[in-house]
Amino acid sequence: MSESNSFSVQMRLLEGFKFEIDFGSAGQVLTDEPPPLGDGEGPNPSRLLAAAVANCLAASLLFAIRKFKEDPGQVSAQVRGDLERQEGRWRISKLSVELNLGTEAMTIPHLERALSQFENFCVVTQSVRQGIEVSVSVRDSNGDLLHQG
Known part of the structure; x- marks a missing residue:
């Protein structure tokens, strides 16, 4: 149960x-x-949905890093939503989320482990993914791509 x-x-x-x-x-x-x-x-509701996905992912990334007592710095996010007509009606077809850490990757010893699991902590994203494609990338303060999912 x-x-x-x-x-x-x-x-x-x-x-x-x-x-x-x-x-x-x-x-x-x-x-x-x-x-x-x-x-x-x-x-509007589409933007609220996009914000909810990005916020949940950012919080999940913070949780995954902080559980190792490490500091990701000032985390920020940007999300882009794509609308397309499906059966004549506008639908959100994809959300693309970019998370940015406020520090360099090398300052977070357990970052690889955190990156491998943080998306699974996000209730909103995992629920939305059942109907909408969600892509996620993470970059450090240098702009280096650390994760793409």
Whole structure:
């Protein structure tokens, strides 16, 4: 039997296509569709999904490195989403995530081990990958490519 946990997020329409998403004690976020549907006053759901994938991967990489009590420096991420028509409807076909460490690879002794496992820690990415291609790369502060998956 599998273990199950649940979570809840509330949202309400404010006007047009603008919603307030309430994360409870974590606060609220406004979302909106870009013109011509909405006014672009907040990120749309596609961008929220991309941000969730990148954020989860960055946190998973931090966890994988920090469990060896090592410091990855200032980690940053950039994510690009590709949209394509599938059966006449726009769909996210691919997310490409680039994670950047704030330090050189040589300063992280267990980096290779962390890189081999961090993607598996990411709940969001592994769930999204069941329907959307997600590619991941990691670079150090010199821009050297350390991981591509």
